[in-house]
Amino acid sequence: MSGLCGWIGHGTGAADNRVLIENMAAPLAAFDATPVRALQGARSAAAVAALGPSAHLYQNDGLTVALWGQPALAGAGPAQLGGDGLAEALAQAWRRDPDSVCASLSGAFSLCILDEPRGEALLAIDRMGTQQMSYQAAAGALVFASSADAIVRHPLTPAVIDPQGLYNYVYFHMVPGPGTVYRGQERLLPGEYLRFKDGRINKRAYWRMVFRERPEQDESQLKDQFRQILRNSVREASGGQQVGAFLSGGTDSSTIAGILCEVGGKPANTYSIGFEAEGYDEMSYARLASRHFGTSHHEYYVTPDDVVDAIPRIAAVFDQPFGNASAVPAFYCARMAGADGVTRMLGGDGGDELFGGNERYSKQHIFAMYEQVPGMLRKALLEPAVFNFPGGKNIKLIRKARSYIEQASVPMPARLETYNLLGRFGPSQVFTDDFLASADTDAPLASLAHTYAQSDASSLINRMLALDLKITLADNDLPKVVKACELAAMEVAFPFLSDEMVAFSSRLTARQKLNGTQLRWFFKEALRGFLPDQIITKQKHGFGLPFGVWLQKHKPLQELALDSLTGLKARRIVRPEFIDALVGQHLEEHAGYHGTMVWVLMMMEQWFRQREAQRG
Structure with a gap:
């Protein structure tokens, strides 16, 4: 595992702090024996567990900088950023203008700056939330780490389960940020930084997704730009390592595999998982993409025995409950690649959330059409006719009309949870009375509404994309792949989440993402002739576990x-x-x-x- 941890505002001396920081950092290297480097002061300490190019540490005059990742720093050249030069450059930026430090970084990272003489600290993560950071304030100190497993090893922040975190987990099948499963602990949101001083926490967004929603160039120019950005992003994500690519046979993974062949100048190593269960195996599409691009393809069929073996290991690698079963095939895929000498996998995550690829986007577009019907017509004519139709329960068309109206009448974003599994069962049927007394059953929908309201996008599709960048991507899909790869001692990168690609997607119009009910319209048109037609037109599936x-x-x-x-x-x-x-x-x-x-x-x-x- 890779990550960082530390604290400020606690300790009696450097020697004792050294013992404590090493104990905190141990979980960060538990699965792959990643090297750990640590620095400590009288009242602070920090450690980074990462391979050489991703670990950056600097300490001088009581100021400590710890950075995990390989981000770019605006205005700094390669000569300035060699070794721990990046950490030193960030220390200088902190001294000049603390509030501008995060905005100058691009790429995936976790950062801490501990200014012991001033009693101040800064924590931050990247714009997409690829890397995570949890924190807890206690007894005038701030304790933090990429994993809660490190935080609970500090004497000021022992593990105390928060019932709300467990309730949210069962509702979402993960614990969405900023909450955690531990009482008093929170997580930074994507593009967010935290300033700590005099025992007080102040959080702000240094970046957020802004949609321009106006065409700036003709589509032929946009398509050329898109293909070039894809090449740049895949080349950058490869990082000079021995790389491979997940290949499910969907549009995103197939695109990454094809571009990797193109920029690498040789057949890319691709890896696919299959299941011997009807309706779950998509290996034929992965093979189609492999043949089309000429990749060096590798397959593994996960068995029920594999699942039994993986379950406790998957549970161990996550620092809080996580219920996305696709972590199992992702782990076996990464492990297969590791056996071939691959050190970094490229994932296609993010394409759906940037370009409009999830089925619910077209479904919600259809529901939103009902809102355009004049209210008087809906209430005075349509709804009475449908709901009071004699024998309507026995007529399929009337039943469908009732279901449509009922769902369309639910406001966004609650409408997205119409089929929520916990909601269908009913919280009072699932949980004990004592447990429910300690949890707020309205909190999950309230958190969704809060996130949904943060976007000022003028179109429904972009408001949904902004929500999914947080809930689907940062809270669910990215941790799934990152942790599955960690369990397999594998690094992972996501080319679609490069800053350049994210900025490009924000300039597309709503119609270029969702054209009527046609998903990711521009994306598919831009890659027509590059991707096989069968993959462009296939229904979305993924690594679903049977x-x-x-x-x-x-x-x-x-x-x-x-x-x-x-x-x-x-x-x-x-x-x-x-x-x-x-x-x-x-x-x-x-x-x-x-x-x-x-x-x-x-x-x-x-x-x-x-x-x-x-x-x-």
């Missing part, structure tokens, strides 16, 4: 799930009777649908067990 299907037939998987859910009963979070119904009646009714809840609850219990084993 967990529910396998759970019905594979005994070791059944035993692990049942043992996990039995253990969860004793924690008095989830109602025992709900668990019994879930693994009995519900799973039999619809394995895929209800299997998701089994997975989410199983991974929560496995996360608890891994943390208890580490402390024990």
Whole structure:
């Protein structure tokens, strides 16, 4: 694992602080024995666990800078940034103008600056939230780390579970920032920095997504620019390392694979995961992309036994409960690449959230059309006719009309959660009364509404994209891939998330992203002739895990799930009777649908067990 950790405002001397910072940093190198470098003062310390080019440390006159990543610094040339020159340049920038430090950085990074003489600190992460940072203020000190597993090792910030974090996890299948699963702990949001002084925290956004929504050039010029930015981004993400690419056969991964062949001047190493389960295997599209671009292709079929082996390991690598089952195939894909000598994988994440590729965007466009019908017509004519139609429950067309109106009448962004799994079951049916008394069941939707309101985009598609950059990408997909790769001792980079690519996407019009109901219209048109037509027109799928299907037939998987859910009963979070119904009646009714809840609850219990084993 890579990351950084530290604190300011605590300690009695450099010697004791050295012992403590090394203890805090241990989880950061737990899975791949990444080298750890640390610096300490009388009342502060910082450590970075990363391979040489990604670890930057500097200390002088009580000022400590620790940086994880390989970002670019505006106005600085390669000669200034060799070795720990980047950290020193950031120290100088801090002394000149503390508020401008973060805006001068581009690329993926986590940063801390500890100014012990002034009792001040700065924490920051990159614009997309590729790398994370948690923090907690306690007893006049600030403790921070890329992983909560490091923070809870500090004596001022022991682990205390926050019921709200657990509730949010079951609702979203992850814990969205700025919240965490620990009481008193929070996370920085993408493009955010934190200033700490005199025991007080002040957070601000140094960058946010702004959509121009006006065409500036004709589309032929835009397409040329896009292809050039793709080449630049893939070349930069490769970083001179032995690289490979995830290849699911979708538009994003296929694009990265093809561009990697182009800029590398040789067949790219590509890696795909398959499943021997009907409706889940997309290996044919990955093979199609590989043949089209001439990649050096590698495949692995994940089995139910692989899933059993991976579950406790996946739970261990995440610093809080995480319920996206796609982490399992991502891990096996990265591990396969590592066995070939690959040291960095390129992921296609971000394409959907920048260019309009998720199916819900077209669906919400259709629902939004109802809002354009005059209110008087809706209330006085349409809705009475549909909902009062004699025998309407027995007429398919009327049932569909009712469902459409009901969903279209829900305001955004709550409408996105119409089919939320926890909402369908009902919180009072899932959780115990005592647990619900300590959690706010309205908090998840309130947090969505808060994030949705932060965007000033004038179009629905761009408001949804801004929401997904945080909720879908930074809170879910990026941690999934980053942590799965960490478990496989693999670095990962995301070419679509380069600052240049993000800025380019913001200049496209709403129609260039969603043309009626046609998803990622400009993206596909720009790559027509480069990507195979079958991939451009295919339905979106991804690395979905057939967990529910396998759970019905594979005994070791059944035993692990049942043992996990039995253990969860004793924690008095989830109602025992709900668990019994879930693994009995519900799973039999619809394995895929209800299997998701089994997975989410199983991974929560496995996360608890891994943390208890580490402390024990």
